[in-house]
Amino acid sequence: MMGPQHALSGAAVWLAGSWALEQFADYHQSPLALAVGTAVCAGGALFPDLDMSGKVTKNQGGATVARTFGVFSLFAAEVMEKISLGVYYATKLSKDPRRNNGHRTLTHTLPFTVLVGWGTTALCAAYGKWAVITILFFMFGLALRGLFDEWAERAGWVIITLASAGAAWFTYANLPGGRGYPLIGTALGVGCFVHILGDMITRAGVPILWPIPIKRRMWMMIGLPNRIALRVGSKAEVVGMRIALTVVSALATVGLVAPSVLSRFDIEI
Numbered sequence: 153m154m155g156p157q158h159a160l161s162g163a164a165v166w167l168a169g170s171w172a173l174e175q176f177a178d179y180h181q182s183p184l185a186l187a188v189g190t191a192v193c194a195g196g197a198l199f200p201d202l203d204m205s206g207k208v209t210k211n212q213g214g215a216t217v218a219r220t221f222g223v224f225s226l227f228a229a230e231v232m233e234k235i236s237l238g239v240y241y242a243t244k245l246s247k248d249p250r251r252n253n254g255h256r257t258l259t260h261t262l263p264f265t266v267l268v269g270w271g272t273t274a275l276c277a278a279y280g281k282w283a284v285i286t287i288l289f290f291m292f293g294l295a296l297r298g299l300f301d302e303w304a305e306r307a308g309w310v311i312i313t314l315a316s317a318g319a320a321w322f323t324y325a326n327l328p329g330g331r332g333y334p335l336i337g338t339a340l341g342v343g344c345f346v347h348i349l350g351d352m353i354t355r356a357g358v359p360i361l362w363p364i365p366i367k368r369r370m371w372m373m374i375g376l377p378n379r380i381a382l383r384v385g386s387k388a389e390v391v392g393m394r395i396a397l398t399v400v401s402a403l404a405t406v407g408l409v410a411p412s413v414l415s416r417f418d419i420e421i
């Protein structure tokens with residue numbers, strides 16, 4: 153799965169989940185909260201690939217997420233990759249192979265997902281406004297990069313940075329204040345989880361069971377058999393998946409927004 157599919161799957165899962173919560177649990181969200189949650193979940197669904205470093209000095213390479221903020225995010229990816237590799241070696245057992253790159257290790261585990269969700273929630277609760285606005289800024293950048301990849305490629309990272317900053321500020325100014333916003337942490341954590349599932353389907357191997365040791369391996373790679381995974385990741389299926397995810401997102405959005413539009417219409421009549 154490439155960046156755009158990851159981002160789109162994050163958005164689709166959040167929208168579909170919000171629709172289900174509204175239908176079956178009577179849980180309503182304002183349009184702004186819904187948009188923020190969707191963007192954060194889409195951005196979060198790119199976040200685990202921050203462990204894929206590129207060439208910082210040449211401003212090249214890295215995953216979609218690593219290019220979002222130019223050399224700054226490439227540098228962050230470099231650090232994340234090294235930390236991941238460090239954790240890999242610190243916890244590896246005798247049957248785990250040697251590696252020279254940390255990609256698809258620590259950031260593709262359930263503890264990481266939980267840590268990101270919990271950490272975000274804790275930051276927002278502790279620091280309020282500034283934590284919220286900073287996290288939204290980063291997540292909007294990732295979401296823009298992932299969901300509008302062709303535009304983002306043309307626009308370049310400076311425009312993306314400015315657009316994310318503007319969107320983060322607008323959101324903060326319009327969200328009701330004085331709260332911790334657990335929604336942001338939840339959306340980020342769910343996004344990371346969706347990313348891991350996406351990697352399991354389209355590429356063989358994510359260490360989803362870490363840190364549970366199995367057969368003297370701590371980093372057992374789990375996913376579809378290589379042959380099937382490669383097929384699911386083929387170009388035709390990627391396009392098919394993209395269409396399916398877009399349809400799911402669109403249907404969920406209509407399902408969420410239509411009732412309130414219709415009821416407003418009724419009142420006006």
Ligand SMILES: [Zn+2]
Pocket residue numbers: 200201256260347351
């Ligand atoms: Zn990944």
